[in-house]
Amino acid sequence: MLRSINWLLCSLLSATLVRSVELSGHAQSLFDQSMSFQDQIYDPDVSYLRYFYYPLAAGPHETRSTVWYSLGLLQRNQGDDVKEAIKILENVIGDQEKNASVLWYGDYTVYPEQPTVGSPSYDPVIYNSWDPNWRGFIGTALIIIYEEFRSLLPPDVQNMVLESIYNSAVGDTYRVGGVDDDNLYPAYSNAWLMRTVASSWTGLKMNDSNMTTSGDRWAQEFLDLFDFNNTLSEFNGPTYAGVSLYALTIAAKYLNSTGSVIGQNAERVIQSIWDYESLLWNPNMRNFAGPWDRSYGYDMNNYVAIMSEWIWALIGKDHVWRYKSPIATMTHADDFQLAPVIAVLSDFHKTLVSKTVISRLKSFVGEHIYSGHTYAPPADYEPRNITTWLSPRLTIGTDSFNQSVIGGYSKDSTSFSPSVVQWIRPGGSIGYFNLYSTQTALKADVAPYALNLTYPLGNATSSFTFILATNPLGAKRDISGLGDVDGLKIEVVGGSVNPVPEVSFCGLVGGTCNIIHEFEHWNLTFTMPANSSDVPSIHFKFALE
Numbered sequence: 001m002l003r004s005i006n007w008l009l010c011s012l013l014s015a016t017l018v019r020s021v022e023l024s025g026h027a028q029s030l031f032d033q034s035m036s037f038q039d040q041i042y043d044p045d046v047s048y049l050r051y052f053y054y055p056l057a058a059g060p061h062e063t064r065s066t067v068w069y070s071l072g073l074l075q076r077n078q079g080d081d082v083k084e085a086i087k088i089l090e091n092v093i094g095d096q097e098k099n100a101s102v103l104w105y106g107d108y109t110v111y112p113e114q115p116t117v118g119s120p121s122y123d124p125v126i127y128n129s130w131d132p133n134w135r136g137f138i139g140t141a142l143i144i145i146y147e148e149f150r151s152l153l154p155p156d157v158q159n160m161v162l163e164s165i166y167n168s169a170v171g172d173t174y175r176v177g178g179v180d181d182d183n184l185y186p187a188y189s190n191a192w193l194m195r196t197v198a199s200s201w202t203g204l205k206m207n208d209s210n211m212t213t214s215g216d217r218w219a220q221e222f223l224d225l226f227d228f229n230n231t232l233s234e235f236n237g238p239t240y241a242g243v244s245l246y247a248l249t250i251a252a253k254y255l256n257s258t259g260s261v262i263g264q265n266a267e268r269v270i271q272s273i274w275d276y277e278s279l280l281w282n283p284n285m286r287n288f289a290g291p292w293d294r295s296y297g298y299d300m301n302n303y304v305a306i307m308s309e310w311i312w313a314l315i316g317k318d319h320v321w322r323y324k325s326p327i328a329t330m331t332h333a334d335d336f337q338l339a340p341v342i343a344v345l346s347d348f349h350k351t352l353v354s355k356t357v358i359s360r361l362k363s364f365v366g367e368h369i370y371s372g373h374t375y376a377p378p379a380d381y382e383p384r385n386i387t388t389w390l391s392p393r394l395t396i397g398t399d400s401f402n403q404s405v406i407g408g409y410s411k412d413s414t415s416f417s418p419s420v421v422q423w424i425r426p427g428g429s430i431g432y433f434n435l436y437s438t439q440t441a442l443k444a445d446v447a448p449y450a451l452n453l454t455y456p457l458g459n460a461t462s463s464f465t466f467i468l469a470t471n472p473l474g475a476k477r478d479i480s481g482l483g484d485v486d487g488l489k490i491e492v493v494g495g496s497v498n499p500v501p502e503v504s505f506c507g508l509v510g511g512t513c514n515i516i517h518e519f520e521h522w523n524l525t526f527t528m529p530a531n532s533s534d535v536p537s538i539h540f541k542f543a544l545e
């Protein structure tokens, strides 16, 4: 009510005053809940948000989230909001790297108190002391600020923002996959798209045909992979698919009619992403079924993923999480700091999303199998085959792959989940049983209630390690074998492994192995009989209990 009166007053008062982006109900609630959380950690004395970024740090402030917050302040535009946003922009841009001969040229600080990157005590370490993706994240946010809110900013600040975007885009041209420890290849979808969009936008805005040309070339390299099977190379990551959609939305909104390659293609790419993501989404479980490239956990109800923010903006928070715990108690809660930006783009974004997709996100369409392909060179020697079976309370999703490294594109077995089983347990929580990858090749066969896994390059020393959810409160606390798993009967029905697993616990404060992305779990490891000459394989049957 208050808001609508406010809005009415504003619109009556001001043909000249800038109107915020109009937000529909779901987008507004996403916006408000994120902003009210961030208001609490904003430090007006220094005009930065406090560091709320895993792992929590004592004292410092944080740069990237502060820029997202400044965009939220401009959108909200109440009280001192605009004044604070301007201070933020001046601070962050003031600390942007100005030395054009360093690799991190045009990049922003990770946090403002950090020592100068490259100074005697502070070596430049990519993804650590400096983060090459901060140019993409912050540069694209500044593009939205310029497009939507520049008339709230004094002319000198407008120019400063433009110049900052430009320098960031120049610095981004220094990135070459495989050189200087950088991994920015076209298959690194989210980061590649942010750079592409920023280059195309900046080239057009600043009349820099080199940037326009680079943007178009990078867009085409992305599309060559995407069009292979209409999938992102960084496949089905609950966090990073959301970032790819973010970058593409900027392209669709601000570059559609410019003739740039990414602008012309963004709309159909967004639609294709939702086409498959909506088939992988299980609305009963509030999870994307597997497999996942680069996930930050094993149950989306327990961490904040960017895709959850898009779904919230499209159809409402009730459809996003099964549990009602406050967002700040979830892991990766810092990713909720992007929400104001998602909210500002989301009503436009929604115009690109079909009714079919919306209805698939809202209610389960019925048992089905998704099969598709994705290709992420140089990690993938050949395209991966994806098969996912979804039923109302049980999903099994897998990759077959042949790769140059263990752990997929990002060489990280904790986030590359090539075989994922999830189910709804009797109490309503989500169980999971996921392969932890230890091999460079996997052949996976899925059928309803069945999963066969084979290591074509394995031998007698290979083992299959599964990350198993701890049982919910009220069910058995101790797991000594497959028979103790809550809500799902898991049977080894074939294969060449020893069918009795080694069991270990990877706990928060005990056990013999580490938690992964803050998820404690059981480690069930199936080994091969000594000296076996068989190809390692394991065959499962599942039944809900």
Ligand SMILES: *[C@@H]1O[C@H](CO)[C@@H](O)[C@H](O)[C@H]1NC(C)=O
Residues within 6 Å of the ligand: 099, 100, 101, 102
């Ligand atoms: C810029 O960086 C280069 C390479 O590290 C260094 O040699 C040069 O002194 C730096 N310039 C300034 C102005 O700091």
Ligand SMILES: *[C@@H]1O[C@H](CO)[C@@H](O)[C@H](O)[C@H]1NC(C)=O
Residues within 6 Å of the ligand: 205, 206, 207
């Ligand atoms: C780019 O070119 C257009 C048309 O020639 C001109 O209006 C605009 O001021 C130029 N922008 C910049 C940043 O030079």
Ligand SMILES: *[C@@H]1O[C@H](CO)[C@@H](O)[C@H](O)[C@H]1NC(C)=O
Residues within 6 Å of the ligand: 208, 209, 210
């Ligand atoms: C564009 O690239 C060419 C060739 O590398 C270079 O000579 C020229 O200065 C660049 N133009 C701009 C505006 O950076």
Ligand SMILES: *[C@@H]1O[C@H](CO)[C@@H](O)[C@H](O)[C@H]1NC(C)=O
Residues within 6 Å of the ligand: 252, 253, 256, 257, 267
């Ligand atoms: C983008 O441009 C095409 C061609 O002009 C048009 O059909 C389409 O509706 C535009 N899309 C958006 C999202 O504006």
Ligand SMILES: *[C@@H]1O[C@H](CO)[C@@H](O)[C@H](O)[C@H]1NC(C)=O
Residues within 6 Å of the ligand: 228, 229, 371, 372, 373
């Ligand atoms: C892409 O995947 C679809 C199933 O989603 C399949 O029908 C089609 O043949 C695939 N195309 C290619 C080129 O593999």
Ligand SMILES: *[C@@H]1O[C@H](CO)[C@@H](O)[C@H](O)[C@H]1NC(C)=O
Residues within 6 Å of the ligand: 382, 383, 384, 385, 400, 401, 402, 442, 443
């Ligand atoms: C994917 O499927 C195709 C067609 O069945 C097959 O030729 C290829 O070897 C499979 N790829 C992997 C990585 O298993």
Ligand SMILES: *[C@@H]1O[C@H](CO)[C@@H](O)[C@H](O)[C@H]1NC(C)=O
Residues within 6 Å of the ligand: 381, 382, 402, 403, 441, 456, 457
């Ligand atoms: C994986 O790809 C490599 C390179 O193309 C090939 O030599 C090898 O035979 C493949 N391995 C499997 C298990 O398909």
Ligand SMILES: *[C@@H]1O[C@H](CO)[C@@H](O)[C@H](O)[C@H]1NC(C)=O
Residues within 6 Å of the ligand: 445, 446, 447, 450, 451, 452, 493, 494, 495, 539
């Ligand atoms: C798995 O292997 C068994 C033999 O142990 C076979 O009967 C079954 O059809 C296979 N299942 C799938 C999904 O390939």
Ligand SMILES: *[C@@H]1O[C@H](CO)[C@@H](O)[C@H](O)[C@H]1NC(C)=O
Residues within 6 Å of the ligand: 458, 459, 460, 461, 462
């Ligand atoms: C089995 O595979 C491991 C890992 O690839 C390798 O180090 C080992 O030499 C292999 N053992 C045999 C007997 O081939």
Ligand SMILES: *[C@@H]1O[C@H](CO)[C@@H](O)[C@H](O)[C@H]1NC(C)=O
Residues within 6 Å of the ligand: 436, 465, 502, 503, 504, 506, 513, 514, 523, 524, 525
């Ligand atoms: C799982 O347990 C096995 C022993 O059974 C151990 O070798 C392996 O390192 C563990 N893996 C993880 C990811 O904890």
Ligand SMILES: *[C@@H]1O[C@H](CO)[C@@H](O)[C@H](O)[C@H]1NC(C)=O
Residues within 6 Å of the ligand: 530, 531
């Ligand atoms: C496995 O092979 C090793 C070396 O060849 C041998 O010492 C050992 O006894 C064998 N183990 C079994 C269980 O056959």
